[in-house]
Amino acid sequence: MRRIQIDDIAPGMRLARSLYYQYGGVMLAAGAALDERSIARLREFGYRSLYIHDTDLDDVICHDYIDEQARQKITHHVTTLYDHLREETRNILDPADIAEASGQELREKMEDRRFQRAFERARVPDTFLEAVEKIMESILSDREMALCVGTIKTVNTFLYDHSLEVAIHAAILAKHLGFPRGEIRDIVLGSMLHDIGHIFLPEDLVKRKTPPTESEMETLRQHTVLGYYLLKERSDISLLSAHVAYQHHERQDGAGYPRGLTGRNRIIWKQEALGSGTIHRFAEVVAVPDFYDELTSDLPYRKAVPPDEAAQAVREAAGTGLNDEVVQAFLSYLPVFPIGTSVVVTTGKFAGWRGVVVGLDRSDLSRPQVRLLYDPTHRLKKPVNVNLLEDDETSVRADWK
């Protein structure tokens, strides 16, 4: 399996992972051969890249926390919850008004009893909470770290896939940092809902094809406040989970939003009162996978950043933007080159050759085992395996174009 940009996909290539419709059901099963028509359709659905089957990589196994079907089910619950909410609240909170509204006005609208009742009518929480338990269970009982490439998101499903991906990572991170079980649950729930405020924003803004302008950014920033006011009154969601939605874009140096809170670059276990001007540790944990997952996702106006560059960006954001203690924990288990990543050799006797990461050793997650499939001009008849742990001269970078 290797990841290929949609522009480089040729008829006859076979899918390595099944693709699903947003509301469940298989769109194309793993193993299906692609033709011109299906490629055009996938492009329309918002796919920018796909995992393609490669017989030279048949033996590569990849361990994931949640199997594809369970993942699909969970995404379906999130989608249903968000859709209900969007429909139920449209006549109370008009997306077109949001850009102009002050924080106080938004608050009044969201605290409107009709609005809160609409949220209660959405009634997904049971299935949704079960989904949260499922993520917890598989992560807390799993001793192996997942080392493979992430799911591919489309424009239409970004919000849901992103929420799940952030929740999975936040759970691993919280476990790693020693958070107690009850707190991990609130963190997972908060992660699943951290961007829920987006559903109230104008659709053409969320799906825009160009980077946001400063005034569009202002509107986008409202998603934190909208999400918070929506969640904070609910008895089945802890206030701290609501604060994840409120604070996940706050930054250590105070340059974040919406309130410019600050952090201490370590986990404060005995938290000061909410409202004391510091970021809550739950939000600091969620902020790191949120930052990483957004970078490594294709967005309508830019391609995904390769995983090695994204890991570097996280490292650089530590201290000023992201909580340093949380970042160090994240980088201690994050594979810089997840299994399945296409790479190009940059130094050593294979410089210029291309291949795929096929294995990782936990002793050094930045030195993967690579299978080279192409020399600078041809596909190799027989692939060459190189273990970077045993070969100091060879280095690679992700090859995502």
Ligand SMILES: [Fe+2]
């Ligand atoms: Fe966000």
Ligand SMILES: [Fe+2]
């Ligand atoms: Fe996010």
